[in-house]
Amino acid sequence: MIKSESTLFISDLHLDESQPAITQQFLQLLGEIRPPVVHALYILGDLFETWIGDDVGIPQHRKIIDAMKAASVRGVPIYFLCGNRDFLIGRQFLHETGCQLLQDESRLSIHGQQILLMHGDTLCTHDLAYMKARKILRNPVLRALFLCLPAGIRKKIAAFLRKKSRQHTSMTANEIMDVTEEEVLRILKKHNASLIVHGHTHRPGFHPERIVLGAWHDYPNMLVWDENGEKKLTALNSNELSIT
Numbered sequence: 001m002i003k004s005e006s007t008l009f010i011s012d013l014h015l016d017e018s019q020p021a022i023t024q025q026f027l028q029l030l031g032e033i034r035p036p037v038v039h040a041l042y043i044l045g046d047l048f049e050t051w052i053g054d055d056v057g058i059p060q061h062r063k064i065i066d067a068m069k070a071a072s073v074r075g076v077p078i079y080f081l082c083g084n085r086d087f088l089i090g091r092q093f094l095h096e097t098g099c100q101l102l103q104d105e106s107r108l109s110i111h112g113q114q115i116l117l118m119h120g121d122t123l124c125t126h127d128l129a130y131m132k133a134r135k136i137l138r139n140p141v142l143r144a145l146f147l148c149l150p151a152g153i154r155k156k157i158a159a160f161l162r163k164k165s166r167q168h169t170s171m172t173a174n175e176i177m178d179v180t181e182e183e184v185l186r187i188l189k190k191h192n193a194s195l196i197v198h199g200h201t202h203r204p205g206f207h208p209e210r211i212v213l214g215a216w217h218d219y220p221n222m223l224v225w226d227e228n229g230e231k232k233l234t235a236l237n238s239n240e241l242s243i244t
């Protein structure tokens with residue numbers, strides 16, 4: 001429940017047609033946010049389960065796109081920072097939703113505090129296999145080539161990569177899949193910030209140097225940062241959503 005003027009942060013919704021209840025919760029949230037109660041909505045990656053290009057994703061998620069646009073038109077700025085699943089989101093998506101794209105490691109000054117917004121995958125530096133794969137997948141030439149392929153082939157490649165990723169996740173120790181403290185401290189120092197807000201690990205909680213957002217398949221949730229500087233990780237449910 002949002003009572004005072006607030007900024008909202010969400011991540012890891014993994015929106016997918018196979019999970020209509022999660023999509024419904026997000027549509028409801030988008031439908032209720034308005035100024036001046038909600039200053040802005042920050043989406044810190046993995047909004048979608050997969051995104052193989054705007055030409056496929058936009059028609060597939062038309063309702064969501066339109067609801068995001070309606071919220072932006074109503075005066076709630078929506079900022080989007082991509083995750084490891086939706087890093088192929090492109091200009092057309094941004095245009096049709098009215099979202100503003102943020103780079104990973106974006107600084108934000110909020111209530112006198114310098115914070116850093118990230119998806120969080122780059123903080124898991126002990127996962128060497130993932131970091132290696134990430135470097136290849138984010139190569140701009142490969143990205144451009146991939147987007148030129150027919151949609152059917154892109155779907156097959158994405159499914160293959162998902163399968164590989166699942167195998168890797170199931171075989172990798174839990175600590176390796178979490179962020180490394182040294183990297184957190186290094187990044188904070190690099191940007192002269194005092195706190196990171198990130199998702200990706202699906203381990204919601206407050207730590208001295210970071211706040212971790214939770215994945216919506218556990219329960220829909222958001223970080224509510226109000227004008228008094230109070231921060232709360234809030235579970236959203238259909239009865240509790242009313243923004244007054």
Ligand SMILES: [Mn+2]
Nearest residue numbers: 046083084200
């Ligand atoms: Mn992720």
